[in-house]
Amino acid sequence: MVKTGLGATMVRAGRRLLSSLPALFGVLVFTFLLMRVLPGDPAVFFASGPNAGKEEIELIRKQMGLDKSVPEQLVFYLSDIGRGNLGRSMMTGQPVLKDLRERLPASLELTFTALLIALIAAVPLGVIAALRPGSAVDHGVRLFCALGVCVPTFVSGLLLIYVFYYLLGLAPDPTGRIDVFASVPPQRTGFLLIDFLLAGDFEGWWAACKQLILPAVSMALFVIAPLARITRASMLVSLGSDFVRTARSVGLSWHKVVVTYALRNAILPVITIAGIVFSTMLGANVLVEKVFSWPGVASYALDALLSSDYAPVQGFVLLMAGIFVLVNLIVDVCYGIADPRVSIE
């Protein structure tokens, strides 16, 4: 029974993956064209030494392959992608693939932590609010959520820095993933928290953790609202349904009724929203990354966009599309685990 359930999920996942390939290709071509339609010539921007003239501009244009026609450029670009080459960033001077590989773990680590904090806070909040709808607790949760959404992440980020770093001195200086004076663990996964654990360096792990808390909290504050609201709504439906009434009437414990029956049934939409929230967070945490000098992919893409640096932007969009596909897959699989009916079809 379990086997067939799992098998069905895998088949579904595989089918999903295949059907997303045309969409990925579309994103690829669309971004490519969009970047070229945007006004702004990267060659002119990057040729901005105090004496850079026409010659330098031409040189950069040639380096970036912009001296060729757009269809030609597209063919070159696609064949490069086929060989796993995403091009070179003018901004950092590095291959885009290398940049992304170094920066993606930073973004993922931050986003995962933020999502975890958000879920840990949002689900109980939603449940409490649903258990006593209309009460002071419910209103309290609503107010908290509203505040979280109203305050943009960079404001909450700057506020947190001001209070915990500047005034209280509790947090380490908000510059990146690790203290500049500390040594970095040997890179295995790129996730500092994991790498420190693997290296057995608990002091380092704590240092990296401290760097992570403020940016993760400021991001989490922003997404607690949708998660808590959806938990509340879906818990309300669940609590009002027949099976919960039955469970209550047969005298099951409070814990069993609320957590096992009501929450498990209510969690499905929360997983969907968490998936969407995760994908948007990964792309939209640019402000947090900027405020905390976090070397992530979003701030990298923004800088590239402002300077019309084509390759990093294209690479970033491709990466995001890929992650989106992947997250959807995972959400699908989670569905199957949370609710076996889904995988039967």
Added chain:
Amino acid sequence: MCFVSFRPASCVLATTALLLIASAPSQAQTRAETLRYVTGSTVNTLDPNIPGSTRESFALSMSTYDRLVAFGRKQLNGKWVFDLDTITGELAESYDVSPDGLKITFRLRKDAKFQDGSPVTAEDVKWSLDRCVTAPILGKAQLLTGSLTSADQFKVIDPLTIEVTLPKPDKLALPNLATVYPLIINSKLAKEHATADDPWATAWLKEHTAGSGAYVVETFKPGEQVILKRDESWNRSTANKPAFFKRVIVQSVPEPATRANLVERGDADLVVDLQASDVQSLEAKGKLKVVSTPQYNAITYVSMNNQMPPFDNVNVRRAIAYALPYDDMFKAALFGRGAPLFGASWPDGKPPNGIYPFQQPVKLDLDKAREYLKAAGLPEGFSTTFSFNVGQAATAEPMAALVKESLGKIGIKVDIQKLPDAQMSTQINEKKLPFYTEGIVAWLPSTDYFYRNFYTGNQRWNYSSINNPDLAAIAQEARFEPDKAKYEEAGRKLNAMHFDLMPQVMLWQPNQDAVMAASIEGYTYEFHRQVDYRDVSRK
């Protein structure tokens, strides 16, 4: 180090022990011996010659490479600034300029070594200068301004002597060799990494340093940070000693408010790119040292496209010059932190000297502006756009609002246009913007240089697109004018023409506000507008 009585084995042991101590982990170095410099910019290449390299990369290369010569420094209103007129030897022990000004002979220091321990020879110098004028890199356009264009001009006389020949006696030849680009590279090392497609090893040098500079690159994370370690054998400072700090951390912190917090809390030692409002409040608190130097080689303009109606009419340009609310703009954009280039009084209607940039005798005078508009045949005014780039928004946005308001009073309707940086530079290059604000910087600020580069030719830096043959001729002639009095006369003429033609309006020279811990000393405003890490020390 070892005495005669020691047996060789113990001597080896002692040396090994010493080496071990010397190479002990960097944590052993105290915080006081480390300079932590935070910046909004990033280092993107270790060779500043690579097209697209950032200002921070320029600054870094000053410390990782040596040049033949360097600029001295002088006090200007109590602050240290670079001195264009004093050229001191860096890798050159001394230099001679022949009486006819056509030959410069450099004698190299005998003790100069590259970071891999090999000596610096005239061959290396020749290869490096050849590279600068031949390879498709940024140095080419820069050295051109000093009549250095071909590899034939550099001749090795002996392993420690090199001779540079000039086609004309050019005042800017020597200063050019002190700029960022003509750095001296370990040619043997670089050649090992050259390929048939890339004979000048540009790809390799982008990621590696092969120089003789004061600092060795320890880690280089493009876009994040660079950590430098002092080269103990380097002795090219004025005191013939190594640089002060054992370690320098150059860290990118994009958010200006965070940079301000870091330096105020004492976690960072030095920052030069804070917002004017933060500088003001930090200065008021008095805990930190703030060194404000007007960037005397940089200018902010309001530019008008002289080829595009209605700005092709000189009276329209004059009207604009009298309708800008200078004082309010200066306060709103810079909090008054800079040197104004407006509001002079010329009692005899003539420029007092031949130095550019200069204060123009313009001020807000709406009646005068209206008269000029009437003279231009546009008494009712007109509509136009005023553009600035997003990167400058902190200063340009309040400025643009004031321009719009003030020009509205004389009937000129202004639409404010905020452009992403790459778009703005493209449109400037294509001469498509009618009316905008931008800044310039000149590494070698002399009057003729400014006029030749920023007021002639159909090229990007000629913001106003002015095409005046007389002006171009005078500036070109002044370039090679050996007589100081005649040069001054040419400068006066050019300045008078500038005021008369009003191709664009000079606003001000913004301050470089260096904010540093109270213990930091020796900060000098450099031509590249970043910090030279070799200048600073801790009390």
